[in-house]
Structure formats: structure tokens, C-alpha cells
Amino acid sequence: MTDGSGELTTDGGPQRLEPGAVVWLPRGTRRALYAGDRGLVHLSAHRRRPGLGVGGASAEGGEAPCLLDRVCPGCGRLATENDARFCGRCADRLPTD
Template sequence: MAPEDGGSPAPAADPPLPRILCDTADLVSGGGDAPAGALWKLAEPGRQLDANVVRLPPAGRVDTHTEPDLDVLLLVLHGEAALVRTDGERPLHAGVLTWLPHGSTRGVVAGPDGVTYLTVHRRRPGMRIQPPDAADRLRPGGA
């Protein structure tokens, strides 16, 4: 009941608590034996962010593309890769944190031992329909 109705106010919901979601060291401990693709993703309801830990096998790639809407942070957790930009490639290794601003053209090519990285960006509203071959981008020599 609201106070103006003569009752006492409804108790406020408990605020959310910070929590540990995963141990990325455990995710990358498999090194080259880890499966390709998303090893972990943020799936908590009501979130404002999306985050993923992704493993690309040796020579695997995320094709060069332009992201029109989202800034993305990419943190290499294990291995090495090349960040493909319009002005050439930049090396990435464990510990390197990269900002991929919206509107930028970028791609990632895994090094000889593959790469595992974390991405974080604002959550996209709704679902997106992907072409049938979208998963091919994570395979070695993907289209």
C-alpha cells in the first residue's frame, strides 16, 4: 500500500550484490586444448552489459567487419593474435586491453597457438538473426 492510501510503504527490494561470475584462469587453463567458440558468456537477467570469453583456434579468425553501434573492450587472456585494422595489423598478447570504438573496422586473427579473449560491450536489445554460416568465422580459415 502507498502511504497516501493510509498504509505503510512497500519494502524496497534488496539491491543486487556484486558476485564472482567465473575464473578466467580456469577457462584458459586448457590452452590449445580448449574448444573453439564462446567458453563463457554473461547471462544474468536485467544486465546492461554483454560479455563473452571466446577461444579462437590456431589461425582461426573473426572476419574483418565494421561495427556501427557498439564500442567493445577486448582483453587477451591467453595466446596471441593480430588485430586487423584499416591501417594494418597490430599484435595482441595476453594482458593487452584494446578498445574497439563503434564505427571502426576490425578483425582478429589467432596466432599459432590460438587465442582466448574477453569482450565486453553494451547489451544489444533483442535478438539478431545471423546468416547460416556465422559460426564459420570462428573456424580456421573461416570465410
Template sequence: MTAEDHGSPDPAGAAPLPRILCDTAGLSASGDVPAGALWKLAEPGRQLDANVVRIPPAGRVGTHTEPDLDVLLLVLDGEATLICPDGPRPLRAGILTWLPHGSARGILAGADGATYLTVHRRRPGMRIQPPGAAAGLRP
């Protein structure tokens, strides 16, 4: 779902312009909201990735670790529990959470489900490298 931005693609060589991308309140305004990604940032040349994700009632994102990227998570609607190694943390609309890279986390949606925005640095595309190239990237 895209909000009206009253803009057009920039002419070649022109400075990029701010744009309204999405009305997040409108994404979950209808009663029957699907689970999964409701919106993704897809503009060319971006340095960030962002998603609006819906977890159905009592649904979950299994515990996992993101080794490379810090993630900001902003709950837009509903309630959930952030599952962390040191204990659960309640999440509700308006709560902004930092998920540092290397941290283990999972999400358990509440009785009405949860909708949240995630933002992180864009992951570079995968490229075929010559044998041994990855060893040069390690600290």
C-alpha cells in the first residue's frame, strides 16, 4: 500500500527528494489483515531496508540471531512479547526496540496479533567471489 506522494521520478542528476511511502495506519485498518509482510521498502538506491510485518493472534517469529545487522523494531498495532535470553519483554503500540546484531530474539504475538515496523541497514546483494575471497573479509 502506498500513500500519495505527489512526486515523480527525479530527473537524471537531480538531488533525491523526500517521499511519503506508506500509511501504516491504513495497512491494518481493515479487520481481516493477512499475516506476513504488509509493506517493504523497495526504492532503488536506498541504504536501508524496512518492512511492516503482521503476526496473527498467538503467532510467532521463532528465536533467531541476526549476526550482521542491528534492527530497530517499532510496534504499530497490537501487543506482543519479545523473547530474549534474559527474559521476556512486553511490547505494545509505540514501543521502539533496538535489536543489536548478535542478539538472540523471538516474538510472540498477543491475543489480537501484532503489527510492527523493522528498519535496518540494507544487506548487500550476494555476489560470486573467487575462492578464498571471504577469508580476506574476516577480522
């Protein structure tokens, strides 16, 4: 992990992540990453496989397009509408390009 903080959860339980943390997971390990208050910046390396994405990947595989412009800065909700300008939960303005 390169910056921020968070938690990695696997079948073995949760593990706190801080800057400089290195974690090796065996192939096929089910995992979930949760960002801390300052966010989470991490790097992952894989052998010849499509990239990981938030939500579903495209039909061709690989990482889905960036959706940060649809994430509410107030509550973190992802807008489901491509053309949304305000959050449907808290009504905050969504980021602009």
C-alpha cells in the first residue's frame, strides 16, 4: 500500500493496512478492501489477467471505466445514472470533469 489507510478482509479475517504495508495473497483468494478516513492508495500486481474494477467488468474483460465523477463527495454513494449532476441520497453536487 502506498498511501492512506484501510482494511483488507479475507477468509482469515480483517487486517489493518497502513502506508508501506505489503500483502501477498495466494491465487484465488477472496478479498475486500475498505478505505480509511484518508482514503486508500494501493498497487496490485498480477500475472497476465484482466485488471480489477469497481463493480462489473466490461464484456471484453479488464477494468471498467473510471466512475469517480459519479461518486458523491458528501456520502460516497455512486450515482447509477450516467448524466447525474446531484447525489440521489444527500443532494450534494457530483464532481465535474
